[in-house]
Amino acid sequence: MTPLKLNPDRLFPAEPGVRAIARTIYHEISRLPLLSPHGHLDARLFRDNEPFSDPAHLLVSSDHYVVRLLHARGLSLDALGTRSRPGAPGDEQDHPLEGREIWRALCTHWEALGGTPSRLWLEHILSDLFELEERPSPETADSSYDHCVAMLQRDELRPRSLYRRFNLEVLTTTDPPAADLAVHDALLGDSSFTGRLLPTFRPDGVVDPNRADFTENLTALEQVTGIDLSDYAGLVRALEQRRDAFRERGATASDHGVEITTTEHLPEADAARLYRAVRAGEANAAQIEAFKGHMVSELARMAVDDGLVMQLHLGVARDYSRSVFERFGQDVGQDFPVNVEYTRTLRPMLSRFGDNPGFRAVLYTIDETLYSREIGPLVSYFPSLYAGAPWWFLDAPDAMARAFAAVGEVAGIANCSGFVDDTRSLCGIGARHDVARRSCAAYLARVVAEHRIGEDEAVALAKGYAYDTPKAVFKL
Amino acid sequence: MTPLKLNPDRLFPAEPGVRAIARTIYHEISRLPLLSPHGHLDARLFRDNEPFSDPAHLLVSSDHYVVRLLHARGLSLDALGTRSRPGAPGDEQDHPLEGREIWRALCTHWEALGGTPSRLWLEHILSDLFELEERPSPETADSSYDHCVAMLQRDELRPRSLYRRFNLEVLTTTDPPAADLAVHDALLGDSSFTGRLLPTFRPDGVVDPNRADFTENLTALEQVTGIDLSDYAGLVRALEQRRDAFRERGATASDHGVEITTTEHLPEADAARLYRAVRAGEANAAQIEAFKGHMVSELARMAVDDGLVMQLHLGVARDYSRSVFERFGQDVGQDFPVNVEYTRTLRPMLSRFGDNPGFRAVLYTIDETLYSREIGPLVSYFPSLYAGAPWWFLDAPDAMARAFAAVGEVAGIANCSGFVDDTRSLCGIGARHDVARRSCAAYLARVVAEHRIGEDEAVALAKGYAYDTPKAVFKL
Amino acid sequence: MTPLKLNPDRLFPAEPGVRAIARTIYHEISRLPLLSPHGHLDARLFRDNEPFSDPAHLLVSSDHYVVRLLHARGLSLDALGTRSRPGAPGDEQDHPLEGREIWRALCTHWEALGGTPSRLWLEHILSDLFELEERPSPETADSSYDHCVAMLQRDELRPRSLYRRFNLEVLTTTDPPAADLAVHDALLGDSSFTGRLLPTFRPDGVVDPNRADFTENLTALEQVTGIDLSDYAGLVRALEQRRDAFRERGATASDHGVEITTTEHLPEADAARLYRAVRAGEANAAQIEAFKGHMVSELARMAVDDGLVMQLHLGVARDYSRSVFERFGQDVGQDFPVNVEYTRTLRPMLSRFGDNPGFRAVLYTIDETLYSREIGPLVSYFPSLYAGAPWWFLDAPDAMARAFAAVGEVAGIANCSGFVDDTRSLCGIGARHDVARRSCAAYLARVVAEHRIGEDEAVALAKGYAYDTPKAVFKL
Secondary structure, X not given: OOEOOOOOOOOOOOOHHHHXXXXXXXXXXXXXXXXXXXXXXXXXXXXXXXXXXXXXXXXXXXXXXXXXXXXXXXXXXXXXXXOOOOOOOOOHHHOHHHHHHHHXXXXXXXXXXXXXXXXXXXXXXXXXXXXXXXXXXXXXXXXHHHHHHHHOOOHHHOHHHHHHHOOEEEXXXXXXXXXXXXXXXHHHOOOOOOOOXXXXXXXXXXXXXXXXXXXXXXHHHHHHHOOOXXXXXXXXXXXXXXXXXXXXXXXXXXXXXOOOOOOOOOOHXXXXXXXXXXXXXXXXXXXXXXXXXXXXXXXXXXXXXXXXXXXXXXXXXXXXXHHHHHHHOOOOOOOEEOOOOOOOOOHHHHHHHOOOOOOOEEEEOOOOOHHHHHHHHHHOOOOOEEEXXXXXXXXXXXXXXXXXXXXXXXXXXXXXXXXXXXXXXXXXHHHHHHHHHHHHXXXXXXXXXXXXXOHHHHHHHHHHHHHHHHHHHOOO | OOEOOOOOOOOOOOOHHHHHHHHHHHHHXXXXXXXXXXXXXXXXXXXXXXXXXXXXXXXXXXXXHHHHHHXXXXXXXXXXXXXXXXXXXXXXXXXXXXXXXXXXXXXXXXXXXXXXXXXXXXXXXXHHHOOOXXXXXXXXXXXXXXXXXXXXXXXXXXXXXXXXXXXEEEEEOOEOOOOOOHHHHHHHOOOOOOOXXXXXXXXXXXXXXXXXXXXXXXXXXXXXXXXXXXXXXXXXXXXXXXXXXXXXXXXXXXXEOOOOOOOOOOOHHXXXXXXXXXXXXXXXXXXXXXXXXXXXXXXXXXXXXHOOEEEEEOOEEOOOOHHHHHHHOOOOOOOEEOOOOOOOOOHHHHHHHOOOXXXXXXXXXXXXXXXXXXXXXXXXXXXXXXEOOOOHHHOOHHHHHHXXXXXXXXXXXXXXXXXXXXXXXXXXXXXXXXXXXXXXXXXXXXXXXXXXXXXXXXXXXHHHHHHHHHHHHOOO | OOEOOOXXXXXXXXXXXXXXXXXXXXXXXXXXXXXEOOOOOOOHHHHHOOOOOOXXXXXXXXXXXXXXXXXXOOOOOHHHOXXXXXXXXXXXXXXHHHHXXXXXXXXXXXXXXXXXXXXXXXXXXXXXXXXXXXXXXXXXXXXXXXXXXXXXXXXXXXXXXXXXXXXXXXXXXXXXXXXXXXXXXXXXXXXXXXOOEEOOEOOHXXXXXXXXXXXXXXXXXXXXXXXXXXXXXHHHHHHHHHHHHHHHOOOOEEEEOOOOOOOOOOOHHHHHHHHHHHHOOOOOHHHHHHHHHHHHHHHHHHHXXXXXXXXXXXXXXXXXXXXXXXXXXXXXXXXXXXXXXXXXXXXXXXXXXXXXXXXXXXEEOOOOOHHHHHHHHHHOOOOOEEEOOOOHHHOXXXXXXXXXXXXXXXXXXXXXXXXXXXXXXXXXXXXXHHHHHHHHHHHHHHHHHOOOOOHHHHHHHHHHHHHHHHHHHOOX
8 A cells, every 4th residue: 555645845846945945935825815716616516515425426527637537548438427418317326336436447547647737636635635545546446435435424525614624715607698696696695605606707608609509598698688689789788787797796707718810899880790690690600700709809898898807718629529529518528729829819909908907808828839929928018918827738737837937937927817726626626726836836936046036026926826916816 | 088978867857866766767667678669760771681881871871860960060961971862872882981071070060969869869879889988079080980980890780780789679660552561571581580670551652642753652552552543442442452461561550741731531422533633633722631631531440440550740841942852852851840730630530530449549749839739638538549759850858858748747648659769770779769768767757756646656657658558559 | 125136146057066067157158248149229329428317218118128017017108208109209308207207116016027037137237237236126216216317427337338348249230221320330430439330231111011111111212222113123223232331331130020921932023013013002912922022032132142141030910009009109018929930931932042151041039839840940950040049028048948948959059049139228238148148058057967968068059159159150
């Protein structure tokens, strides 16, 4: 049996002098409250506050990062507990044996995950939350599974306990415009829940005609708003109304993942004509492109008016294999980055709003060539812009080191909006923020050791990155 | 005189603690047998097993990496021994004086090569194989040349001796479909040759209508197969027949360097029509693009059927200057990387075969932006895919460190197919694999020192990278 | 009060063994004369040799790097002293109070600049030139401002004194073809000026029809040359005549920032026809693209004839926001990198001239993906090509480390043309070169510590990079 133990110096540079500085910086930020201004948890977790039943479904099947890595090892998505679209069972307790099998797969391939952030997070979770004391392995798969099942019965591992344990100050969900936000309402009215759970306005589904569910989403929006969406003015009004509804529930931000190549703002009449063509299914590819670009620009206009912070998450080829998508739906691990461009694309929008004190946007990328070429330079000039945290495939120590080095030099990390966990894994939130804080400390320690800034300055910048800046940028 | 000596710690990180870990890891892998599943040596070397006569032609003129670097220093391709296409002399012994001149050029510019992998490899070769004890310099050019000429007379430097000395277990050549493989046959039947020399099926010449020799290659294929290639069905049959012939000689892989922007599979009738247009010289650029993309997809279909592992080497502008190409032909150092895209391009092919247990592909790139953006994410999901070794301009310590850090984090190095030397330089095989193994140890040592994985895990991952994984991935 | 002090080991790697090697290398190059073969200073500074009056305008308002970073902190361009186009006051003394306000902004945001190269340069300038002994902060803003104002009265901070203090051997300006070069003439005839101030031929304005001032620039060129520019032959003759005029004033180089996607050379008649269409305002986008590409190729032809070294600076979206441009004009910090391509674009030009001993070109980029993919490979083959220094957003320690590691491996740093400061900030020249030399020493120290080259070789390569190579490459 090999012990599982978190080294207090993990992720710090090996050179003893730099490591000592990293420890000092980390010490100052490790206990600051967590802000999670972008994520994908289900709000019902906190309303219901039920104990989780199965560690395999909790830590493997519901985390598409881990599903992806184990699928690469040869396990089918079914064998990893991914539910098919029709007839997907509603909760984990139907599959106790399946859970044990999935857990065995994880333990068998534990070593092959070495070096990935998912392994770091899982180690943190298993050691810190589940108090597991031995490294996962095929030999100990059953005993560790039983141990984790037993642990899940404890109150400390219920959703609200985890919220407190992680010292979360704000947690956000991501929601379509038509979302009724009833769960958010319930939590707002529940005095026994002391956290802040805010919705985020994600209008992709109603501004991207390429999506299969475009019409369906518009119908849902029509129903929730009571506004006739047959014309463009209705669409604008409905979006504004829902933004207000989100803001009433505490939302401070919107999120945008529509793939665009322009943000050219069209005259109202042109936009209306395009929308009619789109709704009639008569728009060609260029028109759809123009419509999407205009809508992002129009959403920026709304942001100036109502103050929601725009988050841009571009550059993903989603639901890559059509057959897998048809069987399993979205978010099962088969989304991949593609090369992306911000500088030319956002030029019209930033020419209009980039210097407007009422505008704020956070630029994310999973094409890391953008850090020194586009995002760093743009955020180093525009007061409205901030560099988003390394995201998805890049939320890992080496990738974060590259992003810090690139954006930090071009723009200063004062222009970085701080870490977002962007997660569907409640248990992983603490681990993810810890990795980010350690990576920030590691970067700044090197900069101090190379006599570029003082240690006191590094501590201040680290505190900004970990807490003060995201609190201000996301208006929390 | 400055001594030439290989430091046992070369390429290991300078920090003493990390270096000690790197030593430990390297110690466990440095003597594992070499697998060379992708390369460009001439099989006749091993059939004939003649001594090499001239170190300058052996180490400079026949290695386009070194020719390139010395050309940049101002030496003409002629002065470096590059043969013009018409009337190129068949062997080196015609040029003893020319060899000495070339050697002087190498010695004169030795310092300017500092920092390049070619200098590392040459140092390794000169010190280890040629037992040269002084650093090359203009002053010692003649004496070192004479020394190397004398050394080449020794049996230890004949091809088969080098094969054994490098502890090679498998060596592969790269061959067009029409290759008769007679030399491979001869070696299979030669009990005095104890190595394994396998052909690799490289069909670029008969599926890329943009190549000047396209028609010529089809004629050669027609002759070797006896199949009428005037229609598409014939082309498919001929390719299948030759793949079988290659497999009978032990081939386990195919190799593909056709530049493509799609892998859309066409209905048979459409493919047949396109092929007719292509053969008639009537296809436009878009049709040629469609044909190439379809053919790569069709070759993937064959791979599923017969089990050959597909290697994809995209993104090279070959034979850059037409006038140089016309005079000297290909592979003289004037090929350059261009930006390339895999994720969108391979989507149709991976949607069909990515999850098929019978399919396997290895993705190489010399556009390193693909490591974290495309190759890492794709191989971290698809069980059929592996990340190829950093290749050509990237097969060097710093570039490998970047590739390990990028792919290692996204996918784990368990999804890397291991090093390939991809070389035309027999003498350099040992040095190249040694650099790769040291680089792997250096990367993993850092990951251990940062407490991300245990040292025992690092050793296991290093052994996988150096031997076990390529053996399995390439079905050796 | 926190002291402001330059650490002698700044920017050297933290590991003590590597740091010791870096010190040794740096010691050998730190006092070599400075060559500045690419920059943007106003030649009148040296003709007039007036004392500067205001530190805020000198170090903030006139340096668009610093303006950019403080604008990102929320200060308007006006508040930073950026002059509007109409009625811009001619010198700084009109704004003594404004200067103090700007200085306060700098001091207030000093910490937020931490990690950027501008902070490094400012620290160097303030400590070394201005003998400021305390770190800028809001509390000490007024006293440090008064201190700097007083210092500026000293002769040592006049332009010619700074030239000598920096140990400059050559300094270059960048000038349009129609520039009369009267100031250069005056300085050539002024025996009290012992420096060398050379013009650089920058013809962008007369070969890029997309520029708003294209016609205006041609008119100016017509006036200065007396050549009728209504036909293409006139344009060629005028360019040649001005190149000669520049060369008579010591120019050794031209500079090119026209965005191009081809360098296809057209037959004279086609070029003439295109030029007519362009002048008549009748050229479409494709024709403009063809014209620009042809002109760069034609300028390369001139370079072969007259020996001016071609510098290529591609990949900038200039004057990003039209409204800001209209109010403040160019070079106010709102220029941003875009992705760029060299290999395919330059193929026609390099096929013609790449191997011509009379041709020389230096390739710059602010899209750092080009270092290992395009620039490194190209300069590692073509004797005419050199890799330009990391430029603009990349002239900083971490970005330079990445560039050294990428180009250094592919091509050897012997194929790098050395550092250019590219600056509008006279005071910053010493600091910028010092950062570059320290970064070079840091890179080579690592390579030595990893036993890839000897320390003696590293010193020789560093001297080449710092002095010998740029002197030879730029024909100084």
